[in-house]
Each structure stands twice: as structure tokens, then as C-alpha cells.
Amino acid sequence: MVTTEVTERSFYEKVLEATPRGEQLRICLECGNCSGICPFGYLMTYPPSRLIAMLRADRFNKVLETDTVWMCVSCYACTAVCPSKIPLTFGLMTSVKEELLLAGNVPPELQTALANSQRYGNPQGESPRKRADWAKDIRPEVTVMAQAKRPVDVLWFVGDYPSYHPRVQSTTKAVAKVLNALGVDFGILGPDESSDGDSQRLAGERGLFEILVGKNGKTFSKYQFNKIITTDPHAFNAIKNEYPQLGISYPVQHYTEYLTERLDQLKPLLKHEVKAKVTYHDPCYLGRANGVFDPPRTLLGAIPGVELVEMAHNHANSLCCGGGGGGMWLDGFQWEKAHVRMSDWRVREAMTSGANILAVACPYETPRFEDAVKSMNGGGQLIVRDIAELLAESIG
Amino acid sequence: MNVVALFKLVPDLVEELEIDQSGTALNTDFLRLIINELDDHAIEQAILLKERSGARMTVIGSDAEGADDVLYTAVAKGADQLIKLMGDPNAVINNHAMARATAIVLKELQPDLILTGVQAHNDLDGSIGPLVAEYLGMPYVGYVSGVNVQNGRIVVRKEYPGGLIAEMEVDLPAVVGIQSAEQPPRYVTVNKVRQAMKTAAIEERPLPALDVSGGAAIRRMFKPESATRAKMIEGSTEEVTARLLDIFKEIGAL
Numbered sequence: 001m002v003t004t005e006v007t008e009r010s011f012y013e014k015v016l017e018a019t020p021r022g023e024q025l026r027i028c029l030e031c032g033n034c035s036g037i038c039p040f041g042y043l044m045t046y047p048p049s050r051l052i053a054m055l056r057a058d059r060f061n062k063v064l065e066t067d068t069v070w071m072c073v074s075c076y077a078c079t080a081v082c083p084s085k086i087p088l089t090f091g092l093m094t095s096v097k098e099e100l101l102l103a104g105n106v107p108p109e110l111q112t113a114l115a116n117s118q119r120y121g122n123p124q125g126e127s128p129r130k131r132a133d134w135a136k137d138i139r140p141e142v143t144v145m146a147q148a149k150r151p152v153d154v155l156w157f158v159g160d161y162p163s164y165h166p167r168v169q170s171t172t173k174a175v176a177k178v179l180n181a182l183g184v185d186f187g188i189l190g191p192d193e194s195s196d197g198d199s200q201r202l203a204g205e206r207g208l209f210e211i212l213v214g215k216n217g218k219t220f221s222k223y224q225f226n227k228i229i230t231t232d233p234h235a236f237n238a239i240k241n242e243y244p245q246l247g248i249s250y251p252v253q254h255y256t257e258y259l260t261e262r263l264d265q266l267k268p269l270l271k272h273e274v275k276a277k278v279t280y281h282d283p284c285y286l287g288r289a290n291g292v293f294d295p296p297r298t299l300l301g302a303i304p305g306v307e308l309v310e311m312a313h314n315h316a317n318s319l320c321c322g323g324g325g326g327g328m329w330l331d332g333f334q335w336e337k338a339h340v341r342m343s344d345w346r347v348r349e350a351m352t353s354g355a356n357i358l359a360v361a362c363p364y365e366t367p368r369f370e371d372a373v374k375s376m377n378g379g380g381q382l383i384v385r386d387i388a389e390l391l392a393e394s395i396g
Numbered sequence: 397m398n399v400v401a402l403f404k405l406v407p408d409l410v411e412e413l414e415i416d417q418s419g420t421a422l423n424t425d426f427l428r429l430i431i432n433e434l435d436d437h438a439i440e441q442a443i444l445l446k447e448r449s450g451a452r453m454t455v456i457g458s459d460a461e462g463a464d465d466v467l468y469t470a471v472a473k474g475a476d477q478l479i480k481l482m483g484d485p486n487a488v489i490n491n492h493a494m495a496r497a498t499a500i501v502l503k504e505l506q507p508d509l510i511l512t513g514v515q516a517h518n519d520l521d522g523s524i525g526p527l528v529a530e531y532l533g534m535p536y537v538g539y540v541s542g543v544n545v546q547n548g549r550i551v552v553r554k555e556y557p558g559g560l561i562a563e564m565e566v567d568l569p570a571v572v573g574i575q576s577a578e579q580p581p582r583y584v585t586v587n588k589v590r591q592a593m594k595t596a597a598i599e600e601r602p603l604p605a606l607d608v609s610g611g612a613a614i615r616r617m618f619k620p621e622s623a624t625r626a627k628m629i630e631g632s633t634e635e636v637t638a639r640l641l642d643i644f645k646e647i648g649a650l
Contacts, residue, residue, distance in 0.1 A: 101585050111583035118586065119430070120410060127410050129426065207586030 011060055014095055024086040028052045034078035034088055039320055039345075040071035043337050048078050048088050051096060064103050069096050070110070071334060073342070074202040074325025076288040080316055089289075089325075090202065097204025097326070113329035114205050117212065121194035122160040123329060131158075132190030134169045138176050143187035151224035152187035154179075154258070157239065159232035160195050161363035167370065168363040174392035175231055175255055181269050181395050182262055186229075192219045196235035198242065198285070203326030210246065213238075217248035227251040229258045231388075233286035233362045234324065240290065254286055256361050256387060260295035263302060270394040273305035276383075278390070279355035280308065281346060281369075282318035283362035296361045299387050303394045311349045319346045323364030343372035347379055357383045359390060397451040397545065397568075400505060401442040401470075402498065402512040402524070403435035405460045409517070420614045429462045434513025440577035441543055442511050443474045449545045452476050454505060456498065459483065464598060465589075472584040472592035483603025489520055490611035495527030497604040502532060507569060509550060514538045514573035520612040525573035537566055538573030 012025065028049070035047035045066040046054060054063050063069070078088040086092070100106060116125035135142040143152060156179070162172040179186050197212035220228075228250050230236040239252040259266060278300055286292045293315050300306055313319045322342030327334065335341070347369055350358040358369055366384055373379040385393075407413060407422060408430040414423040439455060446453045454477040455470040457463050467478040481501065502510065510532075515523045529536035542553035546565070552572060554562045566572075629636045644650040 098585075101583070102588065104582055106583055108580045111580070114583055125410060127412070129411060205585060207588075207590060211586055 011055060011095070011099065014098070021085070021087050022091050024084060025052060025055070025092060027084045028086060029084055031083060033081045033083065037077045037081050038072075039075065039077065039322075039342055040073070040334070040338060043071050044068040048092060051092060060099075063096065064099060064105060067100070067105055067107070068337065069093065069100060070107055070326070070330060071337060072097070072325055073320055073322050073327035073330075074199075075284045075320035077284075077320070080288050093325070094202055094204055094206075097202075098206060099204075101204045107330055107333040109332050110203060110326055110329045113326070114200060114203070114208060117195050117197070117200050117205075118208055121212070121215065122164060123195060123200070124160065124164050126164045128191050128194075130191075131163045131193055132188060134163060134172050135176065135188065135190075138173060138180075140180055142176055144190040145187045145223045146190065146192055148187060153185040153226050154187075155220070155223065155225035155228045156186050156188050156255075157196065157228050157230045157232075157235050157252075158188050158193060159230060159235045159363060161367075162231040163193070165363065165367060167367045168386075171363060171366060171386040171388050172231060174386065174388040177392045177395065178259065178266075178388060182259075182265055187223070187225065189219055189223075192222075194219075196230075196232065196238045198234040198238035199324060199326060199328065201238070201242065202324065203329070209242075213243055213246050213248060217243065217246070220248065220250060227253065229253050229255050231255055231363060233283045233290070233292075234364075237285040237289055254290075254292060254295075254361070256286070256295040256299055257292060259391070260298050263298065266299075266391070267302055270303055270391065272394050272396040274303050274357075274390055274394050275305040276356045277307045277309055277354055278357045278359050279311050279350050279353045280314075280359045280361075280387075281311070281321070281350070281365060282315060283360065283365060284318070284320050284324055286361055287318055288316050296359075296387055299391060300359055303390055306390070309353050309355050311346075311353045311355075313349060319349065321346060321360075321362070321365045321368045323362075323368050328364055341368075341372060343368040344376060347372040347376055347382065351376070351379065351382055356381065357385055357390070359385055359387050361387050397445075397449065397509065398454065398505065398507045399442045399445055399451040399509045399511065400454045400456060400502065400507040401435070401439045401475075402510065402528070403439065403455065403457040403466060404432050404494075404516060404524070405429035405457070405462055405466070406432045406516050406518050415617050415619070420617050422617070429460055431462075431466050432513050432516040434515060434574060434576075436513075436581045437577040438511040438513050438574040439470050439473070439475070440579065440581040441574050443470075443582075444578055445509075445543060445545065446474055446476075451509075451545075454479060454507070456481065456501065458494070458603065459600075467598050468592045468596060469584060469589055471596040472588045473582060478596060478598045480598050480600050481603040482600050484606070489518055489614075490606070490608050491519055491521050491524045491527055492610035493606040493608045495524050496531055496607050498524075499528055499531035500604040501601060502528070509543075509568060510534070510571045511543070511574055512571070514540070514575045520614070521610065523573060525571050529571035532569075532571070534569050534571050535566055536571045536573065537564065539575045540572050541574070541576045542578045543572060543574075 032049045035041045035049045041047040045068045113123040161168045194215040197209040201209035236254040369384045408428040416423040455475045456479045458481045540552045
């Protein structure tokens with residue numbers, strides 16, 4: 001299947017083109033920290049540091065014959081520990097995945113998600129016309145921009161899983177409830193919204209990412225709003241860091257940041273006690289990749305009755321749920337290689353912390369952690385909730 | 397060896413189907429078309445044959461929204477020639493007519509092997525493969541999930557119920573109805589397809605005049621209707637049987 005001859009030189013140029021600091025690859029110390037911290041590094045034939053060694057030895061074609069780079073879930077742990085500040089996640093790993101895609105060396109389950117994203121604008125292959133169906137019963141009615149034809153203060157970029165996933169829709173409804181309780185003037189795009197594309201980009205499908213960005217950019221330009229908020233840290237990351245590089249620039253916040261700024265208004269609304277020990281899982285693309293550590297904790301701390309406890313891995317050192325960088329669409333492939341799920345490790349840690357509730361702030365996490373809870377001995381005691389759901393519960 | 401893969405575009409069932417005011421056709425306002433899944437497998441099988449035995453591969457489909465995307469994607473996967481039949485897209489729900497018209501184009505191309513999906517969800521008058529084979533006077537094998545070229549013939553794998561698999565040799569030229577390719581249809585990146593769009597050319601040929609005889613005429617199109625027509629007969633076995641016999645006589649079944 002491998003037909004493309006990839007020499008170090010051509011690959012290096014591609015990486016340069018794809019990333020602003022790609023030239024950093026040249027100054028790798030081969031310290032191996034990246035491969036050591038990589039949660040699935042032990043299963044990779046070529047973890048990050050070895051990939052760089054192969055590039056330097058001009059033996060990159062060997063890499064294209066292997067498939068274990070698909071164990072990478074773009075969790076950003078390698079990038080965060082690299083002393084040379086090499087953009088390992090969005091530079092090296094993403095570019096290697098791009099080469100694997102070109103060579104046709106792709107697990108079929110990932111292909112389906114990519115093909116769906118291209119055709120339907122969401123990886124699940126759901127009807128684009130039904131993207132706002134979750135909002136049908138919300139009162140006051142959620143403003144859909146195309147129908148309302150008026151400016152709003154906040155454009156809420158809902159995202160793929162919050163729009164369609166039956167479990168995550170509960171988070172979405174909770175966000176709507178909190179925004180309505182605060183009297184925020186917000187609107188959603190509904191059928192006009194396409195996938196943010198970040199996970200597709202990190203799975204190596206840059207061309208697809210550009211198409212999705214183009215569609216969303218065109219949609220944004222049709223409406224008037226002051227800022228964008230997102231449910232999904234991946235959408236937040238893309239709109240904040242990647243869209244501007246393609247000429248689409250808007251102020252954007254994750255909903256936890258937005259709500260924390262309005263804590264004075266929110267606090268009096270949090271009337272009902274949520275009596276629980278809560279531990280918070282930092283999502284990779286909110287925490288490690290974008291440094292948003294405090295707002296989620298501030299929100300949880302504002303809920304009466306909540307006692308916040310930390311897991312052993314927290315803040316920049318947080319573990320990954322395993323859903324990023326294409327991981328959401330590689331469960332079968334990764335299970336075959338690993339026979340363990342990253343979410344299992346995290347849930348075990350949450351149980352050890354003594355918490356009753358594992359709080360999250362990313363739509364990939366609720367279903368992944370709930371699945372892990374179901375399969376874990378004694379895990380049934382642990383409840384997984386998005387912060388928005390806990391806030392909505394406290395508002396009552 | 398010349399291999400041709402035929403495809404058609406069918407209504408995408410991800411969107412809910414609506415019936416238009418005439419009551420005999422689908423409402424096309426929100427209708428999206430997608431390649432018939434099994435035709436996608438036929439294209440994949442043709443590409444596998446090309447990769448294994450260096451066949452020349454042509455892809456043929458009718459003009460409809462999305463046909464160009466299918467054709468450019470096929471060339472990005474490895475197809476050599478792309479043909480789009482220009483004509484009345486409403487005719488595609490008549491496989492007799494499409495098969496006759498396609499056969500005329502195929503005769504000119506003189507293929508050794510024609511692959512197509514074994515069926516499509518909107519086939520009203522039988523699948524197109526056997527019809528094409530009939531009009532070209534070629535042998536046909538359907539429900540095939542693997543094709544190999546051996547000594548100027550093909551060996552196909554055909555699946556039967558109960559886990560039985562047959563391998564049979566077929567003389568060429570032949571038509572094969574593909575149930576599944578030997579591997580799932582491959583994904584080609586957006587950039588690769590874009591590249592293909594810049595370099596590949598789609599040959600537009602007029603769809604030969606359509607002869608619709610033998611096809612189905614749609615009298616009424618409707619969604620499954622719920623109704624309460626069942627009657628429960630109470631009583632002993634003898635009573636129920638006697639009543640049943642009476643009913644059969646009443647409706648003239650006995």
C-alpha cells in the first residue's frame with residue numbers, strides 16, 4: 001500500500017509548512033521525556049523521540065509500514081514536557097498521521113469518521129438538519145441564528161457531541177439552562193454549524209479541517225455577535241489557535257471561562273446543595289494545551305455543598321480520557337493493541353481520590369468515563385457529571 | 397485487461413425522506429444523493445484488481461448531484477478513466493432503461509470485466525447487473541465478495557447462506573455483482589481528491605435514448621401506514637376453527 005517515498009527532507013518541509021515552529025524539530029535533544037510521558041508510548045513502535053531519530057537517520061519509510069502512531073490521542077503530554085519546546089503534538093505526530101493517511105495506512109473506523117465529517121459536517125454521520133433538535137424543548141426558546149435574523153451578544157458554538165450524543169445532550173441542555181438563568185443573550189447556529197474539525201486535524205486530515213473551517217468561517221461572517229463560547233474544549237482550541245491562521249478570527253471562550261467571569265451573578269442562583277466530594281478532570285485541550293485550569297475549579301467551588309478533592313494527576317499533569325486526536329474514532333483499534341482504556345486509568349484514580357462525583361468539562365469525557373465506570377470493579381459508586389450539569393442541578 | 401465499475405447515486409437515508417405532492421416520487425427539496433454503498437465496494441474491488449494485475453480501470457455513472465465527487469474520488473484512488481452519462485436523472489429508478497443505455501456505452505468500451513454493486517435500496521425492477529449482462533450477452537455472477545484474475549479468467553468468491561462460500565471460475569467478458577470488496581472502501585484525503593480535480597478529466601457522454609419497457613411504474617408512494625385491521629377470535633379451538641372457516645368462505649378464499 002505504501003507508494004509515497006518520503007525522505008526526511010520532504011517530510012521536514014511538510015512539517016515546517018504545517019506548523020509555525022516546525023523548525024524546532026531540529027533541536028531535539030533525544031532526552032526521551034516525550035516517549036516516557038506518552039500514555040500509550042509503551043505500545044508505539046516509534047514514540048515521538050524515536051520518530052525524530054528515524055527522521056534524522058532518513059529512515060522515515062520504515063515508520064510508514066507501522067500503524068502504532070494511531071495510538072496517539074494528541075493529549076499534549078509530550079509537548080508539555082519537551083525541554084526544547086518542540087511542537088510534538090500538532091507538528092510531528094499530526095504530520096506523521098497525515099503521511100499515514102496519504103499512504104492508505106488508516107484504521108477503517110477512523111476512515112468512517114473522516115468520511116462522515118466531510119459529507120455531513122459531523123463525525124457521527126448524523127443529519128445536519130437535526131443539529132439543533134436537542135433544543136426543541138428548551139424554554140425560553142433557544143435562538144437559532146438563521147431564523148432569528150438579529151444580532152446576539154454571545155454565539156454559542158455547540159459542537160458535534162453536544163449536539164447529537166444522547167448522553168452529552170444532557171450537558172448541552174444544562175449549559176442552555178445556566179445561560180438562560182443568567183439572562184445571557186445567546187444564539188446557536190443549528191444546521192449551519194459544522195464540526196470544528198480540530199480532532200480531524202489532529203488525526204492528520206488537514207484538508208478536511210480546512211474545508212470545515214471554511215464552512216464555519218463563512219457561517220460566522222453571516223451573523224452579528226460579540227464573542228463565541230464553546231461547550232467543547234477542542235472547538236475552543238481550534239477557534240482560538242487554529243482558525244486565526246486561516247484568516248478567521250473571533251474572541252472565543254470555553255463556557256467555564258465565560259461563566260467564571262459572571263460568578264457574581266451566578267452565585268446567588270446556586271441555591272440547591274450538591275452534597276458531594278467532587279474531583280475535577282482537566283481536559284487536555286482546556287488545561288494542558290490552553291492553560292485554563294482555574295475557572296472550572298472556581299465554578300465547582302461556588303456550588304454549595306461541594307467539597308473539591310484533587311486526583312494524583314491534576315492540572316498540566318492530568319491524564320487523558322483517550323478521546324482526542326482521533327481517539328474517539330479508534331476505540332476498536334486501540335483496544336486491540338492495548339487491552340486497556342485510558343479512561344479506565346482515570347476512573348480508577350478518581351475512585352482512589354475518595355470522590356463521589358467525577359466532574360468534567362469536555363463532551364468526549366462523560367460517555368468515555370461512564371463506560372469505564374461500568375466496567376470497573378466497584379466503579380458503580382462514581383457519578384460522572386459535566387460541570388454544567390452540576391451548576392444546573394444547583395440552580396434547580 | 398479493461399475493468400469497468402458502474403455506480404449510481406441513491407437517496408441518502410441519513411435525511412428523512414419525504415414524498416412530493418404528486419404522491420409518486422420523493423420530494424427533492426432536502427434530498428441528498430449518495431453513492432450506492434455496494435457500488436462503492438465495486439469501485440474498491442476494481443482498484444484492488446488494478447493494483448494486483450495492472451488492469452485499466454474506468455468508472456461510469458450518470459449525471460446527478462454528487463456524481464463529480466464520486467468520479468474525482470475514484471481517480472484519487474487509482475481509476476484511469478471517468479465517464480459521466482449526461483441525461484435525465486429521473487430515469488435512474490428504471491434499471492431496465494439504464495441497463496439498456498449503459499450497455500450501448502459499454503459495447504464501445506469493450507470491457508473484459510464489469511463490476512457493479514449487487515443491489516441498491518431503490519432498485520424497483522431488479523438489480524442492474526443481471527440486466528446489463530443480458531443486454532451484452534455476458535455471464536453474470538452476483539453476491540460476490542472477492543475477484544481474482546487467473547489465466548485470462550476470473551475466480552470469484554460467492555457467499556451462500558449458512559456460511560457456505562463458493563469459488564467459481566468465470567469466462568471473460570463477464571458482469572459481476574459485488575456484495576462487498578475484499579477490504580472496506582479506502583479513504584482518500586481531501587487534499588488528494590483536490591489534486592485529482594486539478595489533473596483528471598471527466599468525459600461527458602450523452603446517455604443513449606431510454607427505453608423504459610420492462611421497468612416498474614410507480615402508482616403510489618407512501619410511508620408505512622399503521623392501521624388496526626386485526627380481529628381477535630375468542631373461544632375454544634373448535635369454535636375458533638369454525639369461525640375461521642366461515643370467514644374464509646365469506647371472503648371467497650375457500
